[in-house]
Amino acid sequence: MGNKTGKNFFSQLWKRSSTNSSKFFLTIPSNEQIALETFLLVWLDPHVNTSDENRETQVKLRKVLTCLYTFDNVTTCEKWLKEYDANEKLILIVSGAYGNQIVPKVHYLPTIISIYVYCLDVNRNKTWSMDYSKVQSVVSDTDELLKQISMHQNNLENVEDSKALQTYSLDIKIASYTWYNLLLEILLSSDYLPSSSTFREFIQILREYCSNDEYGSSLITTFEKTYDSQDAVLWLTNDTPLVRFVNKALREQDINMLFVLRFLLIDIHKQLMKHQANSLHVFRIQQMMKSQMDHILANPGQILTFNGFLFASTDKNKLISTMKADDQFETVLVDIKATYRPGVASFAVLSDINSDISKQIGHEVLFMCDSIFRIGSLTLRNSIWVLELTLIGDNDLNELSKMKEQLKCDLNLCIISDLLHYCEKPDKAIAYCQRLSNELPKQHALMPRINKELSKTSRQTNSCK
Incomplete structure (x- = not known):
């Protein structure tokens, strides 16, 4: 029963309704905002937020992908699409009349990976849309739209998984x-970091997001009380937003989110x-x-x-x-x-x-x-x-075996930042040092080196302004 409540929490919390151009974000300790999922939905329709049917469709769409932006104005939507420069990929849903106006202007954008024309007159809109390769389908039936986007999204997730193969x-x-590999060794072992209880941090992140939402806060409380480490693997076998969240963090090797998800990684590892x-x-x-x-x-x-x-x-x-x-x-x-x-x-x-x-x-x-x-x-x-x-x-x-043995002997956690710099990943190196600065006691032997690294980065950032 506890596990069902937990899954219900994520399913409900991340299917929250939004208006105009709202989006669900998690706030991590560095105050950097990241999207939960790799793929985001954008829906442009003159009645997207005023029609009862469209509002119901929004709820259904969030069962496929949590994050949904809605627009009722072509100019506003076009401007937003052209200025969007994050790493997430966009799936655009557009009405027939608006589609004929906006698709020719945004089809070239690399952030848009697919387009669905959701309209009443299918034959008419198929005529103009045939010239644009990103248009996946022209549909009038809501269930068919949901089915096609769901299947397409699963295929896209598989493609992203393939890109993460090295x-x-x-x-x-x-x-x-x-x-x-060494980072996961550090996160999964109790030998390197003082505490593995990032569950509380995860709860805090969600509470900050839902600070003005009584219903969302009550769902978080339920999840907090019912999460069971013995059922951790169940989270990976059900189609919930958490699965997409975890997959994205692992695929992209997101330092901050890997630390936040440490409790879940440890619980799954123990079960395996x-x-x-x-x-x-x-x-x-x-x-x-x-x-x-x-x-x-x-x-x-x-x-x-x-x-x-x-x-x-x-x-x-x-x-x-x-x-x-x-x-x-x-x-x-x-x-x-x-x-x-x-x-x-x-x-x-x-x-x-x-x-x-x-x-x-x-x-x-x-x-x-x-x-x-x-x-x-x-x-x-x-x-x-x-x-x-x-x-x-x-x-x-x-080489990996030697490094792991060396890590066990000298407990030099800075080996990760050294390797990241060697691999020309300075942003990840800084994110890692910031996390260590938060995790380790202030009197830890590595703190002077970590602070020096962070101070150096701060000076470089200021000099570029």
Whole structure:
């Protein structure tokens, strides 16, 4: 019962209604605002906020994607779209009359990845929209619109997952995956940071957002009282906004949000370790860019990492039956062999963790985030691309193994910021130092170095103004 209440909290809290151009944000300690999800909805219609039917449709749309901007004026919407420069990608829904006006002016914008014309006269609007490749569909039925956006959004999430796949040569001394792997080691272990209770921080973030919302505050209170660490994996197996939130943070290796989500990562890791499988042969469907496949074919024997959690299935044939062709991406059957030994990422059968987890195609086995694999063959078999992977661990990667041992010996948490600078990721390095400054006691031996790093950055920022 407690878990259902928790899931209900996220489902309801993040399906909040908005007017005009409102958006849901979480506020992190640095006062930087970030969007919860990778994809945002923008809806332009003269009656988007005044029609009862449209207001009901807004609620339904938020079941697909939480964040929705609404506009009832073409000029205002066009200006906003052209000035929008965040990393999130936009899905535009537009009425027929307004679509004919605005689509020619904004179709070129890289932030807009797809457009849906939601109108009464389908045939008329199909005529002009045929000239614009981003127009996915012209529909008049609300249920059909929701169905198409939902399917499209799932495909887009898969594409984003594929972009987070990274391949590396084994002879690279310091690969860019090293800092991320070490960061997760620090976040998951109790040996490095004073407290793992970021749950309270997460609650505080939500309370700040809902400070003037009595209903939202009551939902947060319910979640706070009923969250159970023993059911943490359940959060990943249900289609809630939290899943998209976690996936985005892991995909983008967002330092601040990884710290905030530390409690959840720890709880999931503990569940996987408790129910660790010995040996599994599993499969998953993965969309991959053609450039990624060309790189793998040209560079055999490399390693591949998944930034996020990895789901897989033991039922190869059932997975193959769900495969669909894609004009832009190759659909690949990933063949994974995993044997547990010290140093490899944890993995477990979901039904062993909790028998109440509903069985879904492709979601029977879970690997911990940042699993590392050795790439085997990539071959075309019976018109299906098959990529063979073998799970490997620290002992198979000498440099990573040495760094982890060194970290355990000297507890030098600044190794992450050093690696981030080495990998030319200064913004992440600063975010990491800011988090350490908040996490560590003021008398900690590393504080002088951390403060020096932050002070140096502050001077550089001021000199650029």
